[in-house]
Structures are given as structure tokens and as C-alpha cells.
Amino acid sequence: MKLRLPLAAVLLGLASPQVLAAGPAPLAAQGCLGCHGPEGAGAGAVPALAGRDAGELRALLHAFRAGERPATIMDRIARGYSEAELAAMAAHFAGQR
Amino acid sequence: MVAHSRRSALVAAAALLGAPAVSRAQGQARLVVVGGGFGGASAARFARLSAPDVAVTLIEPQPRFITCPYGNLVLGGLRDMAAITHGYEGLAARGVRIVQDRAVGIDPVARSVRLGGGTTLGYDRLILSPGVALRWNAIAGYDEAAAEAMPHAWIAGDGAQITLLRRQIAAMPDGGVVALAIPPNPFRCPPGPYERISMIAQYLKRHKPRAKILALDAKERFSKQALFQDAWRALYGGMIEWVPGNVDGRVVRVDARTRMLETELGTRHRADVANVIPPQSAAAIAIEAGLTDRTGWVPVDYRTFEARTAPGIHVIGDANQPGPMPKSGFIANSTAKQAVASALAALRGAPPPEAVYFNTCYSHVGAEYGISIVGIFRPNADGTAVEEDRDAGGTSPRGDLPEQRRLEARYADAWYESITRDMFS
Numbered sequence: 001m002k003l004r005l006p007l008a009a010v011l012l013g014l015a016s017p018q019v020l021a022a023g024p025a026p027l028a029a030q031g032c033l034g035c036h037g038p039e040g041a042g043a044g045a046v047p048a049l050a051g052r053d054a055g056e057l058r059a060l061l062h063a064f065r066a067g068e069r070p071a072t073i074m075d076r077i078a079r080g081y082s083e084a085e086l087a088a089m090a091a092h093f094a095g096q097r
Numbered sequence: 098m099v100a101h102s103r104r105s106a107l108v109a110a111a112a113l114l115g116a117p118a119v120s121r122a123q124g125q126a127r128l129v130v131v132g133g134g135f136g137g138a139s140a141a142r143f144a145r146l147s148a149p150d151v152a153v154t155l156i157e158p159q160p161r162f163i164t165c166p167y168g169n170l171v172l173g174g175l176r177d178m179a180a181i182t183h184g185y186e187g188l189a190a191r192g193v194r195i196v197q198d199r200a201v202g203i204d205p206v207a208r209s210v211r212l213g214g215g216t217t218l219g220y221d222r223l224i225l226s227p228g229v230a231l232r233w234n235a236i237a238g239y240d241e242a243a244a245e246a247m248p249h250a251w252i253a254g255d256g257a258q259i260t261l262l263r264r265q266i267a268a269m270p271d272g273g274v275v276a277l278a279i280p281p282n283p284f285r286c287p288p289g290p291y292e293r294i295s296m297i298a299q300y301l302k303r304h305k306p307r308a309k310i311l312a313l314d315a316k317e318r319f320s321k322q323a324l325f326q327d328a329w330r331a332l333y334g335g336m337i338e339w340v341p342g343n344v345d346g347r348v349v350r351v352d353a354r355t356r357m358l359e360t361e362l363g364t365r366h367r368a369d370v371a372n373v374i375p376p377q378s379a380a381a382i383a384i385e386a387g388l389t390d391r392t393g394w395v396p397v398d399y400r401t402f403e404a405r406t407a408p409g410i411h412v413i414g415d416a417n418q419p420g421p422m423p424k425s426g427f428i429a430n431s432t433a434k435q436a437v438a439s440a441l442a443a444l445r446g447a448p449p450p451e452a453v454y455f456n457t458c459y460s461h462v463g464a465e466y467g468i469s470i471v472g473i474f475r476p477n478a479d480g481t482a483v484e485e486d487r488d489a490g491g492t493s494p495r496g497d498l499p500e501q502r503r504l505e506a507r508y509a510d511a512w513y514e515s516i517t518r519d520m521f522s
Contacts, residue, residue, distance in 0.1 A: 024146040030434050031455025031473075033519050034427055035512045043514045045507035072504045073457070073469055073493075080473030080489030085453070 028085040029092050040093045054094035061086045125152045126444050128437070129210055129220035131200040131382070133157030133185060135164075136226030136414030136429035138520035144437045145191045151441065154218060155188060156210065158199040162521075163253035165286060166426050167513055170461060172263050173296030178256055187522045200227070203386040205407045222440035225388075225404075226414040226429065227380035228252065229285050232393075235376040236278065236348055243353035247371040251285065265370045266297060271305040273369030276358055278348035279314040280376045283394070285415045285424045287320040288460045288470070290374055295325065295462040298333040311366060312339045313358060315347040320423070321460060321470055321492050328462040348373070379416035386410075394418040399476035399483040401439035401449045402432055409443075411436035420483040422474050427456045430516055452476050454483070459509030467505030468493045
């Protein structure tokens, strides 16, 4: 069971997009940027995350983590993060324009 | 599960969200970053994004940064040097003060960095990302002069070493032998030598199909080994011979004049091109500042990346002892952000934020053939160790999976574009 970073992630996840947009992505989401681009805007063959619906992003991440969606690499990645961290990532990128 | 107090998480989160101004009695807080590579450039950019009120200075002797990642694609003729060369203009535009000079000494008590040009820069927190030094003469006969004939091409510097090795491979006659000497662990970029073998093979197969690659390795095992060896068989037939340490692969002496590599049991190999990747240590500045231990690398607190012997100096990138994490560009980038967040928290009197470190190392083994290894790592409660999440990460699946290989080659390109923007834009 993964319950790391509960409170910080919840705080970050519930904060308004306006507040988050003023600063960088939460630390747990920083890893995403290395392939999805500094603003989550995508790069080449790697799709954009910015501006996508938070619920859709969460559902995708859950499906990757559960091995229910065909994956090249995201299945290996999504399994390493807690529920709260995945929620914080989804909320952050949904708030990016 | 890593135990952390809820209170510390709350304080850290509040510090990030509320972002009270970081101030010193005398004025702006000063964050100095030494080294403008994967660790240092990422740190400087992240600091500007996180704390616009902190003065960030980046000290780097080179006017432009040439990445080691994708240097192997230059050797394979798939990229040119311009494609792996990056300027500091983007960081300057973000308000990072760029000092083009070499940091030659650190005074942890006075909290200052001495520069080659003679000046001294004071800091409130120091981010040290100096990279590696090559241990000259650890392989007998392999010194700076020998590297002009048998290039290492393992520290990019001004690009001359990569260019030299590229030129030698291009000039070699068909039927020639390219030899590599590969060091024991730990060293910069664990899959790097094997990606290099692959990229050279990819070039030779097209232009000098009778040539051979002789890889003399001090080790018996290496990163993504099964995936690399599957690909070598599938793509390059009998072109590559890999000789592990237990079959007399460890190079102990070289002669630069005759391009000879001698292994432990006295076997002498003559090569037409010899790429010697020597054993490494943390860069000289870390050793001279007393930050390293007998391993030659810097032990750190894995929550903050502060040097064990010098709190307040955060040592990131290849110079530290990364535990189970690789000495990779992605880990340098990931830990740079935690180090900066910890440094900023310390300036505010707050505890460090909770850490998670992320790595993906892609390797190109053919023009349209990529493989990867993923790792997610977290420090323990007192920062004495860092542990890999065993339920996650790992390597690409084995088997005949052309679409997986093609996609990973494209994702590798996206990684390069993204991470260099995360450093320099």
C-alpha cells in the first residue's frame, strides 16, 4: 500500500490552477517533464499533458498502473507513484494552459 | 513505505504554496551553482522558477554545454555536434547570472567559492554539480597526452574528444578494429559504453562492413545487458565481441603510440581506433574541498543532497555517491530539483520537502531501435539511504517487439528535447 506524501499532495492537488501556474510543477510531477516537456506541452512522439482533463489523466495513469492499458514505458513508471501523487500530477497538468 | 512526519510535509507544502519571501538581513539570499551541466543547469533554472526573490549565479568555464547524451549518435553519424550543443542565453534571460570562469576552491566556513580568475563569490547555499574527473594513469600509460591518440570522449568539454573519436572512426579502413576499454562500476552513464558500441556498429555496418568492434570490459555484467546483446545479435551479426572481466577483459595498460591495450593476464590487443573510458572520481574541486571519502565520490544526505561533511553544500550529478541510482543526466536533473527545494526550504527555516527521484535511461542501439530502463527512488527517513521501488521501473521487455523498439527510439528523442529544454530554456 502506498500512502506517501499524503498531506502535501492533497494540499497541492486542491490548490487552484492559478496558484500552481505561478510556480513550478510539484516535485513528484517534475519527473514527468523530462520526457513530456518543461510545461508538459509534449515533445515529438511524446504526447502533451498540459490542459487535459484531470479526471482523464487520472484514469489514464490508473490504467497504466494496473496494466490495463497497452504501454511502452508508462506502465513501468505509473506503478512507482502513490494515489495522491498521481492525483497531484493530474491536477497540475490540467491547470496548465 | 517511507516514514515522514505529516507536520514536515505540511510545512514544506505551505512553504512551496505560500512562498514567503526568502530574505537575508543584508538583502537577497544568494544561491550559487557550480557547473552548468545536467545537474547545475537544471538547478539554476528550477531555482529561478521556484524562488524569483533569490539571486542565482551559475559558474561554468565553458561558453556552451555539449551533452554526453546523444554524443554516441554523433559518433554513429546520426547527429552533428551542433545538435548536442546548448547555450546559456535562456538561463540568462530567466535572470540567472552566468559567470564564465572555473571554480577552483570552496571555503565552507566563509561560504565562498574562489574562481580561476581570482575573484571570490559568497553564497548562502551552494549547489555543487562539478561532474567527474578521469583518473589518469589508473590504466598505466593512459594520461592526458595518451587521450589525444586514444580518445576517452567521456567528458564532452569543448567537444574536441568526441570530434576526434568520430574522425578516427571515419578515417579507419574497412576491416579495421575499433577497441573500447570499459571501466568497473561506478562510472558516469552505466549504459553509455554499450550504446556507444551499438552506434559505432550501426555506422560501421553501413560504411565499413568488414570492421570489428572489440569491447574490453572490467565487468561481468552491465546495464540492460540482455536487451543490448539481443539487439547486437539481431542487428550486427558477428561484428561485436564483448570480453567480460572474468575472461580477461580488464585493460590495465595502454600504449598510445602503437594503439595497444593490454589486459590483466598480459594479452595485448592492437586496434585501429581505441576508445579508452578510464576509471573516474568526483571532479577535483569536490576532492580538494574535502567532500569525498575514500571511494573518491561525495557521500550525501539523500533527502537534501547536502554533502555529509559539509551541510549547506548540496552535491548533485555524477560527483556524488548515488546509492542504487545511476549516474545519469536524468537523475542529475531530478536530484537537482530536490536539492534546490531543500536549499530554499533551509533558507526559510523549513524542513526539506518529501523526495521522490525519477530516472529513465534510453539507449539507441540502432537508428530505429531504442531500449530503456526506468527507476523510481525514495530516501529513507534519516537520509542515510535511498531505495528503489521494486514494484515499479525496470527495463523494456525482451523479445521480437519492433514497434516497442521503434517507439522507444522516438521517445528517446523526445526525452533529449525535453530535458535539454528543462535545463536551458
